[in-house]
Amino acid sequence: MTLHLHGLGHFHPEVEITNRFLEELDIGTTDAWIVERVGIHSRRTALSLDYLRETKNQDPRAAAEAAQYDTTDLGTRAALRALEAAGLDRSDIGLVVAGTCGSDLATPAEAALLADRLEISAPCFDVNSACTSFAAQMQVLSMMRPEALPDYVLVVVADTMTRCVDYTDRETAVLFGDAAAAAVISPRHSGRARILATELRSDPAGSSKVTIPRFGFFAQEGRAVQMFAIKKTLEQVQRLQAELEGSRRPSHFVGHQANMRVLESVCERAGILPERHHSNVEWYGNTGSPSCASVLSMQWEKWQPGDDVLVAVVGAGLTWGSFLVRFGEDS
Numbered sequence: 001m002t003l004h005l006h007g008l009g010h011f012h013p014e015v016e017i018t019n020r021f022l023e024e025l026d027i028g029t030t031d032a033w034i035v036e037r038v039g040i041h042s043r044r045t046a047l048s049l050d051y052l053r054e055t056k057n058q059d060p061r062a063a064a065e066a067a068q069y070d071t072t073d074l075g076t077r078a079a080l081r082a083l084e085a086a087g088l089d090r091s092d093i094g095l096v097v098a099g100t101c102g103s104d105l106a107t108p109a110e111a112a113l114l115a116d117r118l119e120i121s122a123p124c125f126d127v128n129s130a131c132t133s134f135a136a137q138m139q140v141l142s143m144m145r146p147e148a149l150p151d152y153v154l155v156v157v158a159d160t161m162t163r164c165v166d167y168t169d170r171e172t173a174v175l176f177g178d179a180a181a182a183a184v185i186s187p188r189h190s191g192r193a194r195i196l197a198t199e200l201r202s203d204p205a206g207s208s209k210v211t212i213p214r215f216g217f218f219a220q221e222g223r224a225v226q227m228f229a230i231k232k233t234l235e236q237v238q239r240l241q242a243e244l245e246g247s248r249r250p251s252h253f254v255g256h257q258a259n260m261r262v263l264e265s266v267c268e269r270a271g272i273l274p275e276r277h278h279s280n281v282e283w284y285g286n287t288g289s290p291s292c293a294s295v296l297s298m299q300w301e302k303w304q305p306g307d308d309v310l311v312a313v314v315g316a317g318l319t320w321g322s323f324l325v326r327f328g329e330d331s
Contacts, residue, residue, distance in 0.1 A: 133289035179291070229262050
């Protein structure tokens, strides 16, 4: 089924964690070390810098209480922006689908918390697939019968990743930021763009390679995960490139915003020119599930009819997913 994209929205907290701030934490890192390895200059957090400076976030339970925004706050703000971009009202939404690397509550669903904040009375459920949640949401919706879906669906991905980061560990402290992104989708009403060629795959044998305990810190097998990210992102990009072979439409690339060096490696191997590669990891870090969707949202007004955007993401599970965003009509 073709999904019609009507509007996108994103939100990043105001508090900025710069590389200079991380240097001041005295955890054995420098701006040059961070930029060389992951290409990140800054990231945003729902926590205060004073809190991070004083505690280095050694108690993830306390971080939830100290946060200036919870995950639902971020998602609500992104959703309102998506609705505004789509020119629709909350009352137009007939289904809410949310996704996250870790909801604030074990139950109810994050989608229900969002719908309550937004005062939307509609069915709600979550599609959680860690950093690939947005791709998983698109895949699930595309597999549904169009007549079974309402006119408009609100899709939200939000994560407060910094609440589960150990700020004494330079390997993970330099990576993460907090964010949310949202999209308004329709199974039948045309919008500015369409979502095509959705795909989601998993290798459950690698499920232990990236983990976040409910009240613990993010952990990963760094080298293995980086190699997995490069390999699977490249495979997905090449799949979409093959489908577009012979097309005269300009194609662009948006990948999972985990590490700028990984994205550059994919672009080099796939022959993607720098001006066709779009990212925000440099200034917002790895934001988890909202990462690729936030890039799409930040560029929403810049995409033109005729543009094709190849989106490829990877995440815990291990999972990988992709889809094509096509602006305007077929040429």
